[in-house]
Amino acid sequence: MTIRHHLDEATIxxxxxxxxNEAFSVVVAAHVSVCPSCRAAVRQAEAVGGNLLEQTDAVAVSADTRARMMAQLDVVAPLNTLERSRSITSPITSRELPRPLARLLGGSSLDEIRWRALAPGIAVHDLPLSPQARGHLKLLRIGAGKAMPEHGHGGEEITLILKGAYRDKFGEFRAGDxxxxxxxxxxxxxxTEDGPCICLIATEAPTRMKGLFARMLQPWFGI
Ligand SMILES: [Zn+2]
Structure with a gap:
C-alpha cells in the first residue's frame, strides 16, 4: 500500500x-498503523512534546511553543515528500484491518458488517464508543461511480479509506489514505468505477453529523 494523503500536523x-477525542483517535491510530510516515511524525511529536514539558512547567501550550513544535516537526518529519502511488487499488484486507478498528468490529471482517441503508448506494454502520465519548465514528459504504453532492463540514472530520477509492478536488483517495x-x-x-468505497469516518459532534447527512441526502429525500 502506498499512501499519498496524510494527517495534518495539527492532528498529529x-x-x-x-x-x-476518542472517535478521532481511532481513525488516527488506524491510519498510523498502516502509515510509516505518520507513525514517524507521531513519535517525533511525542519526543518533542516530552522535551518541551521537561523544559517548562507550564501545562498550557502557548502559541510560541506551538510554533516551535511545528518548526521542529518541519525539520524532522516532512510529510509531503512521498513516493507516487501505484495505479492499482489495494484494499486493506480483513486480516490487515488496523487493530484499533478490528477491535471495534469484534473480529468481523469488512464483508461481514451489517449495513444500514441511508440512501440509494449509500449505507452506514455505527461503531461503538465509550458512553462519555463526544464524537461519532462510522463506517460508510458508497457505491461504485456514486457522486456525493457538494458538502461542507459542520466541524472537523477525518476519513480513512479502507477499500475502493474516490476522487475530489484534492485528488484520488485510496485504501490507507x-x-x-x-x-x-x-x-x-x-x-471510482472500480467498486464500492468503504471509509471510516470520525466527526466532531452529532448535530454536525446530522447537518452533513441532511445535506448529503437532500437530493434524494428533498429535506
Ligand atoms: Zn500518513
Whole structure:
C-alpha cells in the first residue's frame, strides 16, 4: 500500500499530546498503523512534546511553543515528500484491518458488517464508543461511480479509506489514505468505477453529523 494523503500536523500534535477525542483517535491510530510516515511524525511529536514539558512547567501550550513544535516537526518529519502511488487499488484486507478498528468490529471482517441503508448506494454502520465519548465514528459504504453532492463540514472530520477509492478536488483517495478536513472545506467526492468505497469516518459532534447527512441526502429525500 502506498499512501499519498496524510494527517495534518495539527492532528498529529493533538494525537501525540493525547488531546484528540476518542472517535478521532481511532481513525488516527488506524491510519498510523498502516502509515510509516505518520507513525514517524507521531513519535517525533511525542519526543518533542516530552522535551518541551521537561523544559517548562507550564501545562498550557502557548502559541510560541506551538510554533516551535511545528518548526521542529518541519525539520524532522516532512510529510509531503512521498513516493507516487501505484495505479492499482489495494484494499486493506480483513486480516490487515488496523487493530484499533478490528477491535471495534469484534473480529468481523469488512464483508461481514451489517449495513444500514441511508440512501440509494449509500449505507452506514455505527461503531461503538465509550458512553462519555463526544464524537461519532462510522463506517460508510458508497457505491461504485456514486457522486456525493457538494458538502461542507459542520466541524472537523477525518476519513480513512479502507477499500475502493474516490476522487475530489484534492485528488484520488485510496485504501490507507486519510482526508483530514476542517469545517471550512467543501468538496464533492465521486467514488471510482472500480467498486464500492468503504471509509471510516470520525466527526466532531452529532448535530454536525446530522447537518452533513441532511445535506448529503437532500437530493434524494428533498429535506
Ligand atoms: Zn500518513
Amino acid at each position: 500534535l493533538a494525537y501525540a499530546a493525547g488531546t484528540l 486519510v482526508a483530514d478536513l476542517d469545517e471550512s472545506i467543501e468538496h464533492s467526492p465521486v467514488v
